[in-house]
Amino acid sequence: MGKTKRAKPSEVVNKVPLEQDIYNSKFTKAKERHKLRLRQEEEQFVDSNLSKKILSAAREQQRELDDALPGSSHPKTTRLGNEDQSDSEEEDLEPDTFYENLEINEDDEKAMEMFMSSNPLPKRTLADIIMEKITEKHTELDTHFSEAGSVQMQDLDPRVKAMYEGVRDVLRKYRSGKLPKAFKIIPSLRNWEQILYITDPPSWSAAAMYQGTRYFASNLKEKMSQRFFNLVLLPRIRDDLAEYKRLNFHLYQALRKALYKPGGFMKGFLLPLLESGNCTLREAIIVGSVIARNSIPILxxxxxxxxxxxxxxxxxxxxxxxxxxxxxxxxxxxxxxxxxxxxxxxxxxxxxxxxxxxxxxxxxxxxxxxxxxxxxxxxxxxxxxxxxxxxxxxxxxxxxxxxxxxxxxxxxxxxx
The missing domain is CATH 1.25.40 (Serine Threonine Protein Phosphatase 5, Tetratricopeptide repeat)
Known part of the structure; x- marks a missing residue:
């Protein structure tokens, strides 16, 4: 017997019910042009991811324009709330989300002062720590690069010192843009405290403090970041609030970035603030709002x-x-x-x-x-x-x- 021949695809007839076949023979089918038209209209819209990028870029440009305006160095402060906790980058571009007028009741402030310690702990800054070490040794500190580099320096090279003095001048005027590469490598140095002392953190601009907190929170271990928060960030936040009665937006964002190392933030910033015995109502509300708005591990x-x-x-x-x-x-x-x-x-x-x-x-x-x-x-x-x-x-x-x-x-x- 010979093989049965397969029907070609064009010869295959779709089996349809008799009533459907009669209906199709009497009436013509409408062409599906509307579907093509809908697809063309859909392609004219921008997808959600691209929309987010465009909005983020627009907000970034608006923020830079606002920063360039006179009198914008100290935006409005925030108040305590129970809003949803979120760490998205879009929040970083929306200062109005966090900053509203903060009015402190004088009676509440007086009630707080009654419970403040009469002998507050003395403030210690990075400069105090470095000067103590220099006094103890009567010489400059022996400096070392990180163990991975295995490069040792007995004394600080004058060229290195001059370079970081230049970095200091940049950080004093920094508002936006790229930071010097010499600053970015500070967290990887074993003598990072001494190098950081040369850059004079108290004189940094608020934007530079934010960028510095980002780098140090990301690249330092928890104990090292704890020292940065305690010796650099905490004094700057308290001085800014004492001077202006409100917190600069960049410094507020620096507090949020510090929470990326929750252990270092608690031990280096929050607990020393409370142990000082003279934490004001304004300081407690603003720092508390950072904790309320961000997720922190239960431990x-x-x-x-x-x-x-x-x-x-x-x-x-x-x-x-x-x-x-x-x-x-x-x-x-x-x-x-x-x-x-x-x-x-x-x-x-x-x-x-x-x-x-x-x-x-x-x-x-x-x-x-x-x-x-x-x-x-x-x-x-x-x-x-x-x-x-x-x-x-x-x-x-x-x-x-x-x-x-x-x-x-x-x-x-x-x-x-």
């Missing part, structure tokens, strides 16, 4: 809350505790217990506590009333009899009375 936040709860009390402590509590972390019981003891310390305090303390107390019981024990709940109810606020205390008492404590829940689980 670093828990450690910070534990340290703040154990510190000598100032009004700023309540502001930062409230901000961390509003993040609604699943805190370990150790941190919850430390916060309970933090509030119980004030049971016999004769002073009239500020509203900030009562607000932090209310936030704590609202968020973590199910994580305290029955004994702790009873102790907190007794505390309310000693420390009272005419509007907030009633709400705190209601939250505690309706709380299902953790030991009661554990007992129910065992019975089940």
């Amino acid at each position: 670093h936040s828990s450690a910070a809350m534990l340290k703040i709860a154990e510190m000598d009390y100032t009004g700023a402590n309540s502001i930062f505790l409230r901000i961390f509590l509003d993040k609604k972390y699943a805190l370990p019981y150790r941190v919850v217990d430390a916060l309970v003891f933090h509030f119980l310390r004030f049971e016999r305090d004769p002073r009239e506590l500020p509203v900030l303390w009562h607000q932090a107390f209310l936030t704590f019981v609202q968020r973590y009333k199910a994580d305290i024990s029955s004994e702790q709940r009873d102790a907190l109810l007794e505390l309310l009899k000693k420390q009272n606020h005419h509007t907030i205390t009633a709400e705190i008492r209601r939250e505690l009375q309706h709380a299902k404590c953790r030991d009661a829940e554990d007992a129910n689980n065992i019975e089940d």
Whole structure:
């Protein structure tokens, strides 16, 4: 038998129902020109990714134009809020998102001053550290490049010193654009503190401080970045707020970039700020807004809350505790217990506590009333009899009375 021949594609007839075949023979089919027209119209639109790039470039140009205008060196400041946390680069190009008029109540400032330490810790800057080392050794520091380079220098070469003095002059006037390459390699040097001291960080422009924080937060290890935040960034932020009563936009962005190293930020900036004992209400609100708007790992936040709860009390402590509590972390019981003891310390305090303390107390019981024990709940109810606020205390008492404590829940689980 011979092989059956396959029908050519053109000879294959599509099988359709009889009624459909009769309908097709009587009526003509409309051509699908509208689909082609729609596709052509769709191609005239710009896709979303390209739109974002165009908008970002436009905002960048607008910001550069605004920076060039006179009187724009110190934009509006920000106020404390609970807005969504985001680290997108588009936010960096929108200063109006963060900066609004910040009005500080004089009564609140006076209440804060009552709880400030009478013997604040002395401020230490990078210059102080370097001068101490020079005094101890009576010579310039022995300098070394990083271990990977294995290049050693017994004394600082005059040409290197002259080069970084030139970098210093650039950073004093820097507003935008590329930074000198000599500045970018500072984080990779083993004697980076000495080189940084030559560039005179207190004299940097605000934009240069932002760029410097970016490089040092990205390229230094956590302990090294902690020193940069403590010796360079913290004094600059406090001096700027004391001088202008508002924070430059670039310095605000520098604080946000510093959070890329959350451990270094907590140990080098936030905790030293509170341990100084003279953190003002303005400083607490602005730095707190940075923490509120950005995501921070629970480990670093828990450690910070534990340290703040154990510190000598100032009004700023309540502001930062409230901000961390509003993040609604699943805190370990150790941190919850430390916060309970933090509030119980004030049971016999004769002073009239500020509203900030009562607000932090209310936030704590609202968020973590199910994580305290029955004994702790009873102790907190007794505390309310000693420390009272005419509007907030009633709400705190209601939250505690309706709380299902953790030991009661554990007992129910065992019975089940």
